[in-house]
Amino acid sequence: MTSQTxxxxxxxxxWVIVLLSLLTVLGExxxxxxxxxxxxxxxxxxxxxVHSWWAMVILLALAVLSGRVGILMLFAFASFAALREFLTxxxxxRADHLSLALGAFVILPLQYVFVGLGWTALHSxxxxxxxxxxxxxxxxxxxxxxxxxxxxxEMQWGLMICxxxxxxxxxxxxxxxxxxxxxxxxxxxxxxxVVQVGDLADYYAxxxxxxxxxxxxxxxxxxxGAATGIAAAALVGAALAWxxxxxxxxxxxxxxxxxxxxxAGSLVFAAIKRDKGVKDWSHLIPGQGGFLDQxxxxxxAAPVFYHVMLLIWG
Amino acid sequence: MIPKTPQRSLTxxxxxxxxxxxxxxxxxxxxxxxADWQGVDPVARQRVYFANHVSNADMPMIWACLPAHIRRxxxxxxxxxxxxKTPLRAFIGxxxxxxxxxxxxxxxxxxxxxxxxxxxxxxxxSLILFPEGNRNMGDAPLLPFRSGLHTIGRARPxxxxxxxxxANLNEIMPKGEVIPLPLICTxxxxxxxxxxxxENRGNFLARAAAALLALKPDDPDPET
Numbered sequence: 001m002t003s004q005t006x007x008x009x010x011x012x013x014x015w016v017i018v019l020l021s022l023l024t025v026l027g028e029x030x031x032x033x034x035x036x037x038x039x040x041x042x043x044x045x046x047x048x049x050v051h052s053w054w055a056m057v058i059l060l061a062l063a064v065l066s067g068r069v070g071i072l073m074l075f076a077f078a079s080f081a082a083l084r085e086f087l088t089x090x091x092x093x094r095a096d097h098l099s100l101a102l103g104a105f106v107i108l109p110l111q112y113v114f115v116g117l118g119w120t121a122l123h124s125x126x127x128x129x130x131x132x133x134x135x136x137x138x139x140x141x142x143x144x145x146x147x148x149x150x151x152x153x154e155m156q157w158g159l160m161i162c163x164x165x166x167x168x169x170x171x172x173x174x175x176x177x178x179x180x181x182x183x184x185x186x187x188x189x190x191x192x193x194v195v196q197v198g199d200l201a202d203y204y205a206x207x208x209x210x211x212x213x214x215x216x217x218x219x220x221x222x223x224x225g226a227a228t229g230i231a232a233a234a235l236v237g238a239a240l241a242w243x244x245x246x247x248x249x250x251x252x253x254x255x256x257x258x259x260x261x262x263x264a265g266s267l268v269f270a271a272i273k274r275d276k277g278v279k280d281w282s283h284l285i286p287g288q289g290g291f292l293d294q295x296x297x298x299x300x301a302a303p304v305f306y307h308v309m310l311l312i313w314g
Numbered sequence: 315m316i317p318k319t320p321q322r323s324l325t326x327x328x329x330x331x332x333x334x335x336x337x338x339x340x341x342x343x344x345x346x347x348x349a350d351w352q353g354v355d356p357v358a359r360q361r362v363y364f365a366n367h368v369s370n371a372d373m374p375m376i377w378a379c380l381p382a383h384i385r386r387x388x389x390x391x392x393x394x395x396x397x398x399k400t401p402l403r404a405f406i407g408x409x410x411x412x413x414x415x416x417x418x419x420x421x422x423x424x425x426x427x428x429x430x431x432x433x434x435x436x437x438x439x440s441l442i443l444f445p446e447g448n449r450n451m452g453d454a455p456l457l458p459f460r461s462g463l464h465t466i467g468r469a470r471p472x473x474x475x476x477x478x479x480x481a482n483l484n485e486i487m488p489k490g491e492v493i494p495l496p497l498i499c500t501x502x503x504x505x506x507x508x509x510x511x512x513e514n515r516g517n518f519l520a521r522a523a524a525a526l527l528a529l530k531p532d533d534p535d536p537e538t
Contacts, residue, residue: 084346084496094488101493277532282498284346 005182006065008243012189013061020057023050048287056294060192064185068116068173071188075170076112081291082299083108083162085281090154095142099135100155107131108163115167118174127164132156161299162292168302175306175314186243187309190251191258193240194233195301198259199266202229219270226263233259245313257308258301265300269293322409330409337410341371341378345486345499349379352529353505354476356381360440361474363388363503364463366456366526367444368484371494375480376442377411379501389434390442393418414441428465435470442478445522451489456527459519467509467518474506475522479529502529 027047034040063074083104092100107127114123136152172187206225214221237255241248269292273279280289288294322330341347349356365376373390380388394415397407407413414434416427434441443466446457467475479502487494507525509518 080496081346084344084498087495088482088498092485094485097488097491097493097495100495104496105493282346283348 002182005185008186009061009064009189012186012243013057016057016061016193020050020054024054045287052285052287060189064189068170071170071173071185072112072116075166076109078291078295079108079112079163079166080104081284082166082295083158085290085292086158086162087155089276089278089281090158091147091150092155093144093146093151095144096139096151096155098142099138099152102138103131103135103155103159103163107135107159111163111167112170115171115174120171120174123167123171127159131159135159165299165303166295168306169298171306172309175309183243183245190237190240190244190255191301191305192298194237194255195258195262195297197236198229198233198255198262199297200229201232202226202263205229215267215270218274219267221263221267221270229263230256230259250312254305254309258305259297261304262297262301265297268300269296326409330405333406334410337374338378341374341499344494344496345375345482347375347379347499347501350500350502352502354474354503356384356503358384358387359474360435360438360472361388361476361506362435362441362443362463362466363476363478364443364445364522364526365478365480365501366450366530367446367448368450368480369487369489370449371483371487372444372480373411373442375483375499376478376501384440387438388440388442389414391416391431391434391444395419414439418447428462428469431462431466432469435466435473445519449489455530456523459523461515461519463522464509464515464518467507471509475508476506477504477522477526477529478502479504479526479531481531500531502531504529 024047027043027050030040030043031047034043059074063070087100087104111123111126114126135155136148139148139152139155169188169191172191173184175184175187202221202225205228206220206222209228210222210224212223213219214223214226234252234256237258238248238252240255241251244251244254246254273281281292282290284290285294292299354361363376365372373392377385377388377390390411390413392407392411392413392415394417397403397413397415408415414430416430417423417425418427431441431443443463445459445463447460448457450457463475466473481500481502482497483499485495486497486499504525507518507522
C-alpha cells in the first residue's frame with residue numbers, strides 16, 4: 001500500500017474513532033444522569049449498539065490496513081455467518097444436505113478465491129450460472145421431490161444474497177483506478193460508511209418525524225426516514241469525495257444510490273423475516289441481531305455500487 | 315466402582331484441554347451454538363441436564379454452550395461401547411469430555427450404570443443425560459424416557475433436574491451424513507423438575523418429558 005493510501009485510511013479511522021468516542025461519552029453521560037440504580041432501556045440499547053460499532057470499526061480497520069487477504073477473510077467470514085443464519089430458516093429437507101454443504105464449504109470459499117484473484121469474468125457468473133445449475137442436480141440425485149422448487153429456490157437465494165452480493169464489497173479491490181491502483185480499498189470504506197450513515201439517519205429520523213409508512217404491515221420504515229437517510233448518505237458521501245475518484249457531485253450521487261439500494265434491501269429482508277416469523281436472524285451482534293440484520297442494506301448496495309462504478313469510472 | 319479420576323500424565327491432560335477448546339471452537343464456528351437460559355440461570359449449582367437426543371453431536375453441543383466454569387464440573391453420561399471402541403474415542407470421551415461411561419448391555423454387564431452415575435454426583439459433578447437412551451430417528455419429537463431420571467431424582471433430591479432442548483441438530487448432522495451443515499443451534503434450558511413426594515415413575519417421567527418438549531421452538535415450516 002502506498003503511504004498516501006495508508007495515511008488516508010488512518011485519518012479516516014481517526015475521525016471515526018473520535019465520533020464513536022463522542023457517542024460513547026454521550027451515552028455514558030445520559031446513563032450517569034439517571035438516579036442511582038435506575039436504567040433507561042433506550043440508553044442501554046444505544047450503548048450496546050455503540051459497543052457493537054466499536055467492534056465492527058476495529059475489525060474493519062484492521063482488515064483494511066492488513067491488505068487484500070485480510071479484507072477477503074473478513075467478508076468471507078461475514079458471508080459464512082450470514083449464510084448460516086439464512087439457511088437456518090430456509091426450507092430444506094434431508095435430500096439437500098450435500099448441496100447445502102457444497103454451497104457453504106466449497107462454493108463460498110471458491111467465490112472469494114475468484115474475487116481475490118481478480119477473475120472478474122468468473123466471479124460474476126460462478127454463483128448465478130454454475131452454482132444455480134449444479135446444486136439442484138445434487139439435490140435431485142437424492143430423489144426427494146417434496147417441495148423441490150421451493151427448496152432449491154431458497155438455497156439459490158441464500159447463496160446469491162449471502163455470498164454473491166456480499167463478495168461485491170471486496171470485489172471493489174480489484175477495480176483498476178487511474179490514480180494508483182491501491183486506492184480502491186478506500187472505496188470499500190466509502191461504501192460501508194455511507195450505507196451505515198444512511199441506515200442510522202433513516203432509523204432515527206423515521207422514529208422521530210416519520211408518519212407515512214413505505215410498506216405498511218411490513219416494516220416501520222417511513223417516507224421521511226428514507227428521504228433523510230438518503231440525504232444524509234449523500235452529504236457524508238460528498239464530504240468523503242476526497243477518497244474517491246468520483247468528484248464531489250459524483251460522490252454524493254453514488255452515496256445516495258448506495259443508500260437507496262440499501263433501504264430497498266432492508267425492506268426486502270423485512271418481508272422475508274415476516275414470512276419466516278423471525279424478529280432477528282440471530283443474537284450474534286449485541287443490540288443489532290444477527291449478521292444478516294446488520295448487513296441487509298450493504299448486501300443490496302454492494303453489487304449496484306460495484307456495477308455503476310465500473311460503468312462510469314471503470 | 316469406577317476409580318474416581320484416574321491420574322493421567324500432564325501431557326495427556328494438556329492435550330485433552332487443547333482438544334476440548336478446539337471442539338468448542340469448531341462447534342461455535344459451524345453452529346454459533348447459543349444457550350438460552352429460560353428457566354434457570356447459568357450458575358454453578360449441581361444439576362442433571364437432561365436433553366433430547368437426535369444426533370451424536372448433541373452432547374458436544376450442550377457441553378460447548380455451557381459457560382467454561384460450569385463445563386469443567388459437568389460430565390456427560392455416555393455409552394461405554396461407543397466411546398471405548400477406538401483409541402481416539404477412548405481419548406475424546408473419557409478424557410476430553412470427562413464422560414461417565416455406562417454399560418448399555420443389560421446382559422453381561424458387571425457394573426450397575428446407576429452406581430456410576432450416583433458416584434459422579436456424589437463427587438460434586440453436574441451431569442448431561444439423555445433419558446431417551448438412544449438417538450431418536452423417527453418423526454416423534456421424543457422417545458419414551460428410560461427410568462434412570464426418576465431413580466436419580468429420588469436418590470439425590472437436592473440435585474436440580476434441568477430440561478435442555480437442543481434445536482436444529484437433526485438438520486445440522488443427520489444420521490449417515492459426514493459433513494455438518496452450518497446452521498444456528500440453540501440449546502434452551504428450562505425450569506428444573508422434581509420428583510414429588512410419593513410420585514410414581516410413569517407420572518414423573520411423563521411430566522419431565524412434557525417439560526422438555528415445552529422448550530421446543532416452533533417449526534417455521536412444518537410442511538418440511
